[in-house]
Amino acid sequence: MVATGHPVRAEKFVADLPRAHWHDQSLWFIRTKRDRAAHSLPEWETLREQAAAIKANTVAHLADYLEEFERNAKALGAHIHWASDAAEHNQIVLSILQQHGVTRVCKSKSMLTEECHLNPFLERHQIEVIDTDLGERIVQLANEPPSHIVLPCIHVKKEEIGELFHKHLGTDKGASDPKYLAEAARNHLRAKFLASEAGITGVNFAIAETGGFVVCTNEGNADLGASLPKLHIACMGIEKLLPRQADLGVFLRLLARSATGQPITAYSSHFQGPMPGGELHIVLVDNGRSNIVGSDDFRRSLNCIRCGACMNTCPVYRRTGGHSYEATVPGPIGSILAPSRDAKKHATLPFACSLCGSCTDVCPVKIDLHQQLLTWRREIAVQKYLPWSKRMAMKLARIVLGHVWIYRLAGKVGRFLLPKLPRMLVYNRFNPWGKQRDLPPMPKRSFRELYRDRQRSEKSVR
């Protein structure tokens, strides 16, 4: 079996075992913080129910809510743009910037702009884009994509950040004190903020009934980036909508607790139209989302509020790192979203999962993540992207298990032969099970044989 995709990249990550453990433990620490925060609210499960119900309602009436949002946002003085895909989104952002003669932009965290690959697009058009979220700035300097949607540089050690800053920001060689490095980043970013001519932000929640939206950060970088220049462009996926202002109470309580175990993000900034004398553009992006609205199996994946809890809890993600997924959004939710864009390219992602179900129970908006991953496996098989070896193995298993006499014979032969074979015939490169694990000792007789004997002897005693 020639392995491709996630297993190959995962094996590489796991090969550096101390680092894989470090990565696992860093994220597990956040998972435990989340547990404490969730358990501090007796009404946690009710909040999850409410959030899921609000999202179900939103998605069911998405078109109406979007129109309501557009009306109200326009009334507040915002410009509304609709983009059907990533290319259209990038073009819209570029033309707004070009119309204003902008060449320097500060951008706060937005997974949507990552999904659309906005940065390289703007850079190709001679526009400098600075990611102002510290973690995002670090991966930007390292010329890497984020490996996590909330903690973009969780895979990078502080010593490596020190080296990167030494190279790019001129910090002392060998310095890795987080406080010192953060201070250097602040100074560096401050200059970029002051020089920027436009601010791009993401959107955590947009409110249909008010036309306003909320951006959550811990660093205040979205506020500074959007408030210093006169031009603010907010980019959002169409699923980021909530019907009412009152719904925010549910989601803001869930978001930060699920993401990092904080009661609330340090900044929850509400934007209601442009600032006086400024201009606000909101770009609403579909990019495949309306296809998901139509799917009974995957509709609930649109509930996602990008908290990253499913990544922090996923035993596979924690041990293989975000880059092993080669998708904008990694981890359980990413393994559902990515194949809906390109099932062939991401065919191994739904299988990068032991189906433990922890993601489903940790998800604050009750996405049935592991069930959807299982459903994706079926889709991958239907679209014929399963490796030949897996397909054949399952066909063979169906024949063996479909006939009790073949099943019994196969079991008997296997149990008889295996202990007699020389070790190298059992444990070799064609047996991935045996690389690190022994096979169970082969019993001479199966349960059914032993049980039948027992029934016979009990009868003869009677």
Added chain:
Amino acid sequence: MPQVGLFIPCYVDQLYPQVGLATVDLLEHFGCEVVFPEQQTCCGQPMANTGCVQDARPLAERFLQIFEPYQYVVAPSGSCVAMVRRHYEEYFHNDARYLALRDKTFELSEFFVDVLKVQRIEGAFPHQVGMHQSCHGLRELRLASDSEMVVPPFNKTRQLLEGLEGIRFSELSRADECCGFGGTFAVAEEAVSCMMGNDRVHDHQQAGTEVLTANDMSCLMHLEGLIHRQKIPMKVLHVAEILVAAIRAQPVASKSSQELPELTTPPKR
């Protein structure tokens, strides 16, 4: 007398006959009439979890036909029962025959606790037991509360073990993390699977586990494979084996995970 159609998962039948026999012993101990339908093979989970629904469907249909006649269907496996209860719906939808099967199919511990209302099991097991919470039993059958959800804590399997004289439980640093078996995942993602397994084993080692147990032999087959390869002195037993040994008050003395106790004679009635 409750009548039980005994569902012995294929790999238990072939590789762990002692677990099947312990299951029979327990069911009979609690007064059940046990019938083992000889036509059974496999519930179809390996195919279903690989996405090969067309290969799983005939096995699901076969399973329904074979187990339809019994009052209850009981298996010493949370995962295989979860397949029937949670995932057969895809094949049968609201077929009344399936709904009846779904509602009468139980994992062994939950059958004792929820159906037979067993409060306490009399017996002795003077060992430190490390419970591995197999994921499908935990999160699909809700055999216990998990660490993710904010619900009152409960654990049906531990409830059964807790009454045993002399038993102690390991306190783990991660109470219910996956062992990394995951069916074909164990082979397709071998590196991650084994790292997950080793992490579980080490957690049990540092907690002082003498006997590692679970409701599923599949998780234990994976963990035992690692334990045995690394010659770690930890014994691996299915919950049913512990309960039978305890009822017969036969402490497990040996250290090697390979020397399983003989549990083939029926318990005292």
